[in-house]
Amino acid sequence: MNDFIEVLKYTFPSLITGGVAAFFLKQMMASEYNKRKFDAFAEKKKNSLPIRLQAYERMTLFLERIHLKNITERIAPYEANKIEYAKSLIVQINAEFEHNLVQQIYVSEECWKTIVNAKETILNMITAESMKDHIHSGKELQQALFTISKDNVLATTVAQQYLQQEAQELF
Secondary structure, eight states, rough: HHHHHHHHHHHHHHHHHHHHHHHHHHHHHHHHHHHHHHHHHHHHHHHHHHHHHHHHHHHHHHHHHHHHHHHHSSSSSSSSSSHHHHHHHHHHOOOOHTTTGGGGSSSOHHHHHHHHHHHHHHHHHHHHHHOOOOOOOOOHHHHHHHHHHHOOOOOOHHHHHHHHHHHHHHH
């Protein structure tokens, strides 16, 4: 019995010391894991910022290019037919949109919805103007769209403001 007590005298403190060491080692490992996880997140964020900014730049350029004033200045109505001119504008806008489709990964869902809404609004305006009876030629359609862009705040402008606000939040 004395031998058993003697063994316990040495074993029990060793077990307690081992348990405390294991506890602190586990805490240190968890702390190190969290530090590495935070560092990886910070590195990922640092690397993704330029890509996200580029996406905001590209979408701003897209909105600028499909603004009625700009697209009607850039694409002249070579066709005398108003329907053909409207089709060429719509094709150009859709091509621009498809070219920038991947940018939705880098902007918020709300921002993307705003951009899509702006595009759809512009397409609807072009279609609606081309259907009016008092517009007979592509040149008249171009003039009507240009006038609309001067007289109204367009969805593209609203979307650009939203993009700008969201981009500023990155900083």
